[in-house]
């Protein structure tokens with residue numbers, strides 16, 4: 091077996107064994123959050139890295155997914171699993187309805203448009219308190235205990251959620267790989283590289299932008315639904331433009347179109363400020379400083395930089 | 409022998425009073441012309457005459473101010489650029505318009521995308537039809553790589569190729585869309601004599617396959633050699649139209665050229 095795959099296997103094994111060796115629920119929560127960010131960053135990368143759509147509304151769809159699934163459970167007593175799927179579907183429809191007019195706008199105006207949507211969604215959630223609970227929506231049901239073959243599993247446990255998020259992350263990566271390595275993914279890349287040429291070769295540019303945008307939003311929405319049940323309470327800020335901005339920084343810093351990039355970005359920008367107690371307060375400053383350093387010295391992100399060091403590195407870093 | 413095609417069949421492309429205006433500038437005015445199936449039709453004229461604008465109008469990249477364009481008898485008005493390609497018209501741009509970071513093989517497969525069907529669901533589920541379509545796409549791309557002499561560059565980024573290679577890559581990508589009519593905007597610009605010769609050979613080869621070719625160029629010598637008929641444009645207006653030798657001897661053409669450059 092190639093040494094590269096042995097290393098991948100060992101990393102994978104370590105990731106799977108984290109809950110076995112880490113006893114503190116706090117740290118398992120921290121790792122789970124990083125996993126959630128990895129899913130969000132990977133899905134954002136489908137729109138941003140692969141299709142060239144700079145969206146500052148990605149967290150809005152995470153938020154809409156979280157709220158619609160939670161509201162279905164709280165107000166209409168829909169069971170968790172159907173609520174999660176229905177909430178994701180609702181978000182996909184909202185993403186299509188927003189994306190359809192928005193994606194006709196090009197360049198910086200599109201970015202500003204998504205920024206406005208991010209802000210608007212946060213305000214709507216905040217003010218529609220009859221439905222959303224205003225500043226906070228709490229009491230979202232925990233996952234139940236289930237008994238299979240006489241063994242009882244507590245699905246509300248932090249350990250279970252760690253594995254659930256890990257599974258979502260793995261499936262997300264497989265989905266994205268498959269989309270990217272296909273006619274659809276090649277069309278995304280064409281739009282990113284030269285929109286006018288793509289149209290001149292018969293590609294339906296606005297149609298494929300919409301597919302990319304909705305696919306990215308749908309993955310975020312599904313993650314949002316799980317997040318709502320994990321936390322038990324959610325706030326409008328999870329849908330806000332500040333959160334979207336952080337996701338964009340994570341992908342730019344980590345490196346686009348790279349699994350490693352989607353891992354490095356969230357690890358660095360979620361964990362390091364936690365370790366440096368002083369940095370807690372200055373988190374925005376820390377984000378800003380890292381962003382500037384990366385943009386100047388590594389325009390392709392940390393993963394891109396590592397890949398460019400040596401042809402062999404390019405092979406090793408997925 | 410005067411344009412034997414013209415008397416025998418319906419035009420594949422016909423413009424009627426084609427006019428494109430940019431503010432006060434009439435870039436193309438009341439232009440009428442016909443191109444017949446299998447023809448190699450040339451458009452010449454000084455810089456800024458409106459040649460590229462004619463291509464932009466045909467491909468729906470600029471709106472018509474007046475008039476209409478018919479392809480196989482059907483109007484192209486109100487089509488989006490990508491729909492024009494589906495109808496069977498493709499263009500090669502004047503400047504090197506490529507997907508810079510995309511490898512040659514995939515670059516050409518991008519041209520095939522408008523004729524293949526695989527949806528986003530197919531890419532996720534990957535039924536046998538998905539793999540089959542990928543395989544035939546690759547096979548077709550390989551043929552076009554061979555045709556345009558780009559073997560050995562399959563995995564090279566488009567931007568890493570030489571200028572002449574980039575032009576051939578664009579031709580291969582355009583051909584992948586399976587056009588009936590191909591629009592070539594200055595395909596010989598910036599090439600040396602050998603490279604021009606190679607490009608001419610390629611154009612003649614695609615004509616053998618029954619393709620209709622509409623080519624723009626400055627180079628009167630080359631155009632005289634390859635075109636069946638030539639239209640001369642000056643300040644957006646038709647100056648004259650006819651057989652290459654007639655056009656070359658037209659005193660107004662000589663004047664426009666000497667005055668233009």
Ligand SMILES: Nc1ncnc2c1ncn2[C@@H]1O[C@H](COP(=O)(O)OP(=O)(O)O)[C@@H](O)[C@H]1O
Nearest residue numbers: 430433435453454455456457458459460461462
């Ligand atoms: N999109 C546009 N907007 C405004 N003016 C344009 C546009 N495209 C072309 N023009 C003008 O129309 C005229 C004809 O341009 P073009 O068709 O590119 O000429 P040619 O290809 O014959 O050199 C030029 O004066 C050019 O500046």
Ligand SMILES: [Mg+2]
Nearest residue numbers: 459460461502
């Ligand atoms: Mg021109």
